[in-house]
Amino acid sequence: MAIHVKEVHKKYQSGEVQIHALRDATLEIPDHKIVAILGPSGSGKSTLLNVIGGIDRYDSGSILIAGQQLETLKDHQLTDFRRKYAGFIFQQYNLIPALTVQENVEVGKELSERPLDMEDILTKVGMWDKREKFPFQLSGGEQQRVAIARALIKNPEFLLCDEPTGALDEETGKKILALLKYVNETYGTTVLIITHNQGIGEMAHKVIKMSSGEIVESIDHEHPIDPEKVTWS
Amino acid sequence: MILRKTIFRTIKEKKFQYAGVIVLLVLAVMLYVSLSMAISTLEERNNAFTDEYKQESFHLVAGQDLETQQMEEWERAYDVTLEKRFSKDVELGEESTLRLFTITEDVNRPYIGEGSMPKTGEIAVAEVFATENEIELGDSVDIGGEPLKVSGFVYLPDYIYMIKRQTDLLNNPEQFGIGITNERTLDNLGGAKQVQLLGWTENGKIPDGIQTEISQEVPVLQFVSSGENARIQFVESEIEGSQTLITTLPLFILALSIAMVLMLMKRRLELQRKEIGTLMALGYRKKELRNHYLGYAWFIGLTGTGLGLLAGAGFSVPLSNIYADFFNLPPLSMFDWDPMILVIGLLIPLALLLALTAFVISRTLRTEPLTLLRPKEMASGKKSWLEKLPFMNRGSFTTKFRLRLLARNKARSLYIFIGVMFSTVLLLFGFIAFHSMERLVTTTYEDIQTYDYAVYYSTLQTEQTEEGASPFSMAEITVGEDTKANLYGIQPDTSYIQLKSDEETLNPELSEGAVISRPLAIITGATAGDELTITNGISENELTVEIAGVADLFIGNALYLPKDQVNEFLGYPQEAYTAVWQDGEPQMSDRVFLVEDKQEVIDSFESTSGATRNTVAGMAVVAVVIGMIVLTLLTNLIVEENSPSISLFKVMGYHENEVSKLVLNVYTPLVILSYFLSVPIAQMSLEQTMNTLVEETGFLFPTDVVWWMVVVGFLTIVFTYWMSLMLSKRKLKHVSLQEALKKQQD
Numbered sequence: 008m009a010i011h012v013k014e015v016h017k018k019y020q021s022g023e024v025q026i027h028a029l030r031d032a033t034l035e036i037p038d039h040k041i042v043a044i045l046g047p048s049g050s051g052k053s054t055l056l057n058v059i060g061g062i063d064r065y066d067s068g069s070i071l072i073a074g075q076q077l078e079t080l081k082d083h084q085l086t087d088f089r090r091k092y093a094g095f096i097f098q099q100y101n102l103i104p105a106l107t108v109q110e111n112v113e114v115g116k117e118l119s120e121r122p123l124d125m126e127d128i129l130t131k132v133g134m135w136d137k138r139e140k141f142p143f144q145l146s147g148g149e150q151q152r153v154a155i156a157r158a159l160i161k162n163p164e165f166l167l168c169d170e171p172t173g174a175l176d177e178e179t180g181k182k183i184l185a186l187l188k189y190v191n192e193t194y195g196t197t198v199l200i201i202t203h204n205q206g207i208g209e210m211a212h213k214v215i216k217m218s219s220g221e222i223v224e225s226i227d228h229e230h231p232i233d234p235e236k237v238t239w240s
Numbered sequence: 241m242i243l244r245k246t247i248f249r250t251i252k253e254k255k256f257q258y259a260g261v262i263v264l265l266v267l268a269v270m271l272y273v274s275l276s277m278a279i280s281t282l283e284e285r286n287n288a289f290t291d292e293y294k295q296e297s298f299h300l301v302a303g304q305d306l307e308t309q310q311m312e313e314w315e316r317a318y319d320v321t322l323e324k325r326f327s328k329d330v331e332l333g334e335e336s337t338l339r340l341f342t343i344t345e346d347v348n349r350p351y352i353g354e355g356s357m358p359k360t361g362e363i364a365v366a367e368v369f370a371t372e373n374e375i376e377l378g379d380s381v382d383i384g385g386e387p388l389k390v391s392g393f394v395y396l397p398d399y400i401y402m403i404k405r406q407t408d409l410l411n412n413p414e415q416f417g418i419g420i421t422n423e424r425t426l427d428n429l430g431g432a433k434q435v436q437l438l439g440w441t442e443n444g445k446i447p448d449g450i451q452t453e454i455s456q457e458v459p460v461l462q463f464v465s466s467g468e469n470a471r472i473q474f475v476e477s478e479i480e481g482s483q484t485l486i487t488t489l490p491l492f493i494l495a496l497s498i499a500m501v502l503m504l505m506k507r508r509l510e511l512q513r514k515e516i517g518t519l520m521a522l523g524y525r526k527k528e529l530r531n532h533y534l535g536y537a538w539f540i541g542l543t544g545t546g547l548g549l550l551a552g553a554g555f556s557v558p559l560s561n562i563y564a565d566f567f568n569l570p571p572l573s574m575f576d577w578d579p580m581i582l583v584i585g586l587l588i589p590l591a592l593l594l595a596l597t598a599f600v601i602s603r604t605l606r607t608e609p610l611t612l613l614r615p616k617e618m619a620s621g622k623k624s625w626l627e628k629l630p631f632m633n634r635g636s637f638t639t640k641f642r643l644r645l646l647a648r649n650k651a652r653s654l655y656i657f658i659g660v661m662f663s664t665v666l667l668l669f670g671f672i673a674f675h676s677m678e679r680l681v682t683t684t685y686e687d688i689q690t691y692d693y694a695v696y697y698s699t700l701q702t703e704q705t706e707e708g709a710s711p712f713s714m715a716e717i718t719v720g721e722d723t724k725a726n727l728y729g730i731q732p733d734t735s736y737i738q739l740k741s742d743e744e745t746l747n748p749e750l751s752e753g754a755v756i757s758r759p760l761a762i763i764t765g766a767t768a769g770d771e772l773t774i775t776n777g778i779s780e781n782e783l784t785v786e787i788a789g790v791a792d793l794f795i796g797n798a799l800y801l802p803k804d805q806v807n808e809f810l811g812y813p814q815e816a817y818t819a820v821w822q823d824g825e826p827q828m829s830d831r832v833f834l835v836e837d838k839q840e841v842i843d844s845f846e847s848t849s850g851a852t853r854n855t856v857a858g859m860a861v862v863a864v865v866i867g868m869i870v871l872t873l874l875t876n877l878i879v880e881e882n883s884p885s886i887s888l889f890k891v892m893g894y895h896e897n898e899v900s901k902l903v904l905n906v907y908t909p910l911v912i913l914s915y916f917l918s919v920p921i922a923q924m925s926l927e928q929t930m931n932t933l934v935e936e937t938g939f940l941f942p943t944d945v946v947w948w949m950v951v952v953g954f955l956t957i958v959f960t961y962w963m964s965l966m967l968s969k970r971k972l973k974h975v976s977l978q979e980a981l982k983k984q985q986d
């Protein structure tokens with residue numbers, strides 16, 4: 008299910024100054040692909056991801072996903088849209104501290120009418136053995152795996168990852184990237200990855216570069232490289 | 241929902257905080273349920289007994305026997321049911337008096353609780369009296385040398401509150417009780433027989449003119465309407481008076497506990513902002529999240545009200561038993577209490593808790609998920625208006641820090657203030673109640689009434705009183721429009737009554753005008769210098785007197801004037817009197833209508849002071865528990881919220897004591913301030929309550945605050961505060977640097 012973003016504008020009023028966070032953003036994201044969004048800080052990457060994921064609104068333009076025009080949806084319809092199609096992964100993992108690994112994933116599972124198998128997912132992310140542990144007993148990389156499992160188990164159409172490796176070292180970061188690639192290949196999930204890390208672009212099918220709220224470049228890779236071989240920066 | 245697990249885990253982790261609010265809720269529900277159940281039992285039984293057993297609308301004491309034919313005429317003329325009843329006061333053993341009545345059929349019908357109606361040679365007595373005097377069913381008791389068999393336990397509708405004299409404040413079933421027997425048995429006993437005429441009307445009102453007409457035919461020694469009959473009225477004023485207590489006290493505690501729950505909820509939502517944002521981003525609907533967070537309220541509400549109902553139901557049993565000792569009411573109905581109490585006790589707190597929690601939650605849920613996901617603007621970003629005040633930025637760092645802490649936690653400070661105030665008021669209520677019994681006894685019965693016996697005669701006396709006795713005239717009068725009072729004509733130089741106000745004796749002032757009792761002063765609103773118009777019910781004479789002073793007499797509406805003036809007003813001969821005060825034990829004779837033994841009165845006070853002590857102790861415990869919970873909860877939250885600063889101080893090298901001084905002791909002046917403000921509030925509100933009740937009860941509890949109350953109260957509150965600080969200090973110890981770093985990272 009492709010994502011069509013057309014002439015989207017988004018402004019923030021911050022005191023006296025107006026910030027143009029998205030400026031005429033137009034973009035096509037094909038199905039089952041990995042897309043990397045690159046750009047300097049403040050260029051509007053997160054804003055783009057958030058409007059696509061339906062946790063933020065935009066001022067004008069249109070976004071069409073699965074036959075739904077996001078700007079026409081009411082708040083509760085937007086919630087249902089997220090519930091059905093989107094999976095979010097955050098830099099800070101945002102697990103629920105009072106729940107174990109498995110229970111955290113369960114939180115995602117309950118949202119879906121046709122969830123994937125718990126054991127299968129936890130085994131794939133390599134956390135099945137630690138399913139009884141609480142988040143504070145896990146490393147950052149492990150927590151991010153759980154977050155991915157939580158997003159994944161409801162079998163979403165696309166995964167929206169805002170700097171998923173931002174808080175991780177190279178080795179762990181690469182493992183997470185490999186996992187995302189694996190997810191993309193196994194379940195056909197479209198994966199959007201925001202990153203500061205130029206190298207990560209190399210593993211994506213498509214790289215979108217942003218600057219000052221504008222999409223300045225869009226590159227397609229015929230043969231994305233293996234996450235292991237990404238140049239880490 | 242899997243999220244539900246987080247509720248139980250959070251509650252387990254913060255068990256003290258949640259247990260605290262639950263205990264508050266339990267207290268509120270328990271108090272409401274137990275008091276309501278006990279009172280509604282009392283009310284139902286009273287109503288049933290009054291209606292089914294034809295409680296009198298009035299009664300009179302006649303100076304001679306009444307003709308049946310005469311009574312029938314009155315019945316027809318005034319549309320009233322009249323019945324004659326005889327009574328005798330007989331001695332039982334050394335100490336106790338049994339008032340035996342003949343059995344009636346139309347008015348004040350006796351109810352036999354156990355055993356059977358007495359036949360000739362038998363009596364039935366009040367059950368409490370039997371218990372206190374170790375009399376069992378079937379026992380034979382010796383009355384004036386006559387052995388009489390106890391055939392049953394009896395309840396009389398006009399002796400629900402079993403007091404010997406109308407003016408008695410407290411009952412004492414050990415010393416005084418009632419019984420019934422048939423006329424023949426009564427006649428066989430020695431002593432004077434009293435004739436009573438009992439009247440019953442459909443609407444409970446006294447037919448106009450009946451009193452005047454009867455008094456033209458027979459001498460009426462006393463005429464008492466059910467409204468002024470303490471034996472009937474006392475239970476009603478108890479029911480009415482308790483209504484305020486039943487609702488106000490639990491409502492207050494409920495409000496406090498809900499405020500605490502909301503505070504915990506707000507704190508929880510604050511801590512879980514990110515979680516909520518994440519869940520929203522994942523696709524959880526607002527309704528689902530609201531229901532999830534309402535889970536906390538459900539848990540607290542159901543546990544609190546459930547335990548409260550159980551405890552309340554359990555507690556109502558001993559409470560009802562206390563009432564049963566006071567009021568002689570037969571268990572007429574199966575379901576004595578109103579089942580609505582349980583519904584209200586369960587639903588009101590639960591509904592309030594859920595509705596208000598839902599409101600607090602909805603405020604957070606209205607926030608966009610993105611906003612929730614972003615770290616909250618640091619509180620330091622926004623200055624509270626208090627911090628903008630100039631003095632906030634003066635002084636040393638520690639002063640500034642403390643002032644800021646106070647300013648930022650306005651709600652917390654307010655709750656600490658209210659919590660301390662509530663505990664103080666409750667504590668002082670207990671102290672005052674405790675003290676006022678003592679004060680009432682000492683001033684009324686030791687300082688003012690210095691006689692040992694008061695002897696009331698059934699007819700006017702003119703002969704010279706014995707040496708050491710002081711004669712006085714007494715009559716019932718109406719003050720102003722419709723306030724009933726007792727008029728005492730006393731010899732101003734008597735030593736048997738010292739009308740004192742504080743330390744000053746007002747007896748010499750009698751030449752200037754009347755001295756009145758405190759209840760009368762409050763009901764009429766009159767003070768020294770004002771004028772009162774009094775009328776004599778029988779002769780319709782009118783007299784306007786100036787008030788010379790208000791004496792510290794706390795019981796009854798009484799007005800004192802010199803005897804000569806009273807005799808003139810009543811139309812008595814100059815030398816006449818109706819009663820005497822004396823120290824020696826009086827001789828019983830036919831002329832004597834009633835003897836008041838003051839020691840007996842004092843004893844009955846002493847015997848009930850045990851109950852008061854327990855009540856006071858109970859109130860003090862409740863006050864301390866509430867204070868402790870509220871203070872601990874608040875100081876705990878303050879430590880929790882300030883843990884980043886606290887760990888920073890620790891890292892900087894501050895010792896724990898210094899940190900706790902910095903963070904926790906901020907509230908000490910607030911606690912002290914609240915305490916000293918609460919003392920006059922407690923005193924005034926109790927005085928106000930007593931003043932409104934005086935019209936119904938006819939007595940006034942002195943509400944003076946004495947120094948020891950202030951000191952003991954202060955020590956108790958400070959101790960409570962200190963305990964809560966101790967509990968929170970333990971928490972302070974566990975605040976680590978790591979935690980601070982983690983928080984900053986989020």
Ligand SMILES: Nc1ncnc2c1ncn2[C@@H]1O[C@H](COP(=O)(O)OP(=O)(O)OP(=O)(O)O)[C@@H](O)[C@H]1O
Nearest residue numbers: 019020021026028047048049050051052053054055
């Ligand atoms: N809630 C907001 N209010 C005001 N301005 C905002 C808000 N959110 C984002 N902005 C501004 O919009 C612009 C785009 O922000 P965005 O978060 O999309 O950048 P980004 O590319 O994700 O940056 P980074 O790499 O630092 O995460 C920035 O200039 C930012 O300051």
Ligand SMILES: [Mg+2]
Nearest residue numbers: 052053054169
């Ligand atoms: Mg960003």
